[in-house]
Amino acid sequence: MKKVFLYHCFCLFVIDLLLCKELYSSQKLGQKSQPLTIENPPVIIYKTKRDYSRNIPVLLSDDKKEIVSYPHPMDIMGMASKDVMPIRLHDGYYLDRRGINKNVAFLRITYGSYRKLRKPLSIKEIEKNIIDRNPLEEIYSCPSLTEKENIVSILNSAIDSKTLSNLCK
Numbered sequence: 740m741k742k743v744f745l746y747h748c749f750c751l752f753v754i755d756l757l758l759c760k761e762l763y764s765s766q767k768l769g770q771k772s773q774p775l776t777i778e779n780p781p782v783i784i785y786k787t788k789r790d791y792s793r794n795i796p797v798l799l800s801d802d803k804k805e806i807v808s809y810p811h812p813m814d815i816m817g818m819a820s821k822d823v824m825p826i827r828l829h830d831g832y833y834l835d836r837r838g839i840n841k842n843v844a845f846l847r848i849t850y851g852s853y854r855k856l857r858k859p860l861s862i863k864e865i866e867k868n869i870i871d872r873n874p875l876e877e878i879y880s881c882p883s884l885t886e887k888e889n890i891v892s893i894l895n896s897a898i899d900s901k902t903l904s905n906l907c908k
Contacts (some may be wrong), residue, residue: 780838781880781881781882782834782835782880782881782882782884782890782894782907783834783835783838783839783840783878783879783880783881784828784832784833784834784835784878784879784881784894784903784907785825785832785833785835785839785843785875785877785878785879786830786831786832786833786875786876786877786878787831787833787845787871787874787875787876788871788874788875788876789871789874791845791870791871791874792824792825792827792833793824793849793850793851794845794846794847794848794849794850794870795809795810795845795846795848795849795850795853796837796839796843796844796845796846797809797810797843797844797845797846797865797869798839798840798842798843798844799842799843799844799872800842801842803842803844803872803873806844806862806865806866807842809859809860809865810837810853811859812853812854812855812856812857812858812859815850815853815854816854818854822836823836823837823850824836824850825837826891828891828894828895828898829895829898829899830898830899832877832894832898832903834890834891834894839878840878841875841878843874843875844869844871844872844873844874845869845870845871845874846865846868846869846870847868847869847870848868879903879904879906879907879908880907880908881894881906881907881908882908883906884906893906894906
């Protein structure tokens with residue numbers, strides 16, 4: 740835990756140092772610094788064959804043979820399940836909060852159980868716990884929505900009016 744914290748602190752220090760160096764260099768040369776813009780990540784909406792909203796998602800390679808990403812139990816420790824689980828929308832759709840993509844698979848382990856683990860599972864243990872490698876019926880990316888908007892209302896309206904595919908790709 741302490742090593743992870745120190746590693747994160749070190750990474751933030753290096754990023755800050757690089758940003759300051761860039762700012763200093765551009766001002767030193769009499770250049771105007773460009774404003775730093777950070778784009779919102781796309782909003783991901785999906786529908787699954789079964790209700791996996793309580794199950795831990797992992798990401799697989801494009802051929803779905805290897806695990807390429809999975810959360811550490813500490814990523815969700817201290818958070819209420821309702822803050823990490825996807826948001827239920829109308830008609831069986833969900834608003835993602837974990838960063839899934841078309842290569843998502845779900846584990847039989849729930850958020851509540853996963854958060855209690857003292858250490859992360861091995862890749863072999865994760866493999867054994869995958870319950871569905873192809874759970875998605877639909878997935879949409881909505882890059883035009885921002886967190887400033889009432890996303891849930893907008894998405895539910897689009898779902899109800901059957902225009903979700905017009906709003907998102």
